[in-house]
Amino acid sequence: MRLSREATEQRFKEYIDQCIEEFCVAQEQRIALLQEAQERRFQQLECRIKECRADADYRIKKFRAEAEQRIKECRAEADQRIRECRAEYRADAEQRIKKLRADAEQRINEFRAECRVETEQRIKECRAETKQRIKECRVEYGAAAGQRIKECREEAEQRINEFRADPVITLCGHLFFWPCLYKWLHHRSHPQECPVCKGVVGEEKLVPLYGKGRSVTDPRTEIPPRPSDIHTLFASLEQTRLSREATEQRFKEYIDQCIEEFCVAQEQRIALLQEAQERRF
Known part of the structure; x- marks a missing residue:
């Protein structure tokens, strides 16, 4: 049986939202770790400033x-x-005393x-040195934070591109991405069953949504190509009732x-961070 196109799109949207939510949780954890590293760095800077101040106070007292x-x-x-002078020169003692005083x-x-x-x-030099060291630490930390944000963006784009690869449809009418479904079937589901309806x-029993799948295995994930769409009944029904090009374009x-909305939300979070x-600086 075929589900209606609206139901399929709705379930696909829910699955996408779930993937994005999991990824956002991971990103929030990374941001929390980055903030902890920032706090430790600020504490080190404060300790260093206190040491410089104590050194300056010690030198002032010494001088x-x-x-x-x-x-x-x-x-x-x-x-x-x-x-x-008083003992030797009593006469001019007062004059010499005044002069000596x-x-x-x-x-x-x-x-x-x-x-x-x-x-x-010396105080000015100590203050200037302390300010210069604080500026250098801020510049160094700012560059590290910028590099970390850039790496997070690249990783997010890579993860999104991996998620949107090779959509397939089960005979029970549910839509999944082939890498995600493969991991579910071979690592989490015993016996193999649909994540939605448990069929x-x-x-x-899988049909690619468009195309015939990749001809080679992805070496990064060790996931084989998705199944061909020739040996299934659903493929023939899909070829006769729906236009493959129209369905492909809509999805x-x-x-x-979805990706654009997610990227906008991530950019807003990065800007707020x-x-x-x-x-804080």
Whole structure:
């Protein structure tokens, strides 16, 4: 018995939706793994920034301690010279003390200025180095994410092209792609039965929708060519009642429409993912 064309198309659409849903679940898992990798990368960057900040703080404290120590040494040296001058030259002790104090203050001020300039310069260098390293990490991660998205798109196109290859119809009136049905019959179904109505299905009860099947085995999937359409009763009925060219064109248009809608949805998801990444950066 033949099902109506509308019922066949509806079941074919449901099967396509199921395949797309499974593929989307796999893509979401991959995106989740990619996001986890991003989180780990961001944590590493934060740890590195904290280390740079801690290093800068340590150096600033070290410079301050050295400056204070040198100031103390200068003061001690000045006091010692003042005491020596007082002992040797009592007459002009006050004048020399004033001069030495002025000299000491000037040296202290100069040294403070030098230390301040040097410290600020080192801080600027540390900040510039940290910013540069952050930019490099962002550029590197952005390139890796772009390459990953490109690979996902290519893999999606390849999977879609594999799914739409060689449609066949069972005698119970259900439409499948030959690679999917072959895997079902030889790896999941014992005994061989239709995935929809659980009727008995074999390679001798399958009819290609158009064409006569491939003449060679696909080396990538190790799936043999689909059965020929000569030895079945359904093929002769299909040749007498339906125009093979019209049926082929309609199913091609429907398949192209489904693929186009799926690709648009995937591009929207990728665009949203890229926007989220930009906002996080």
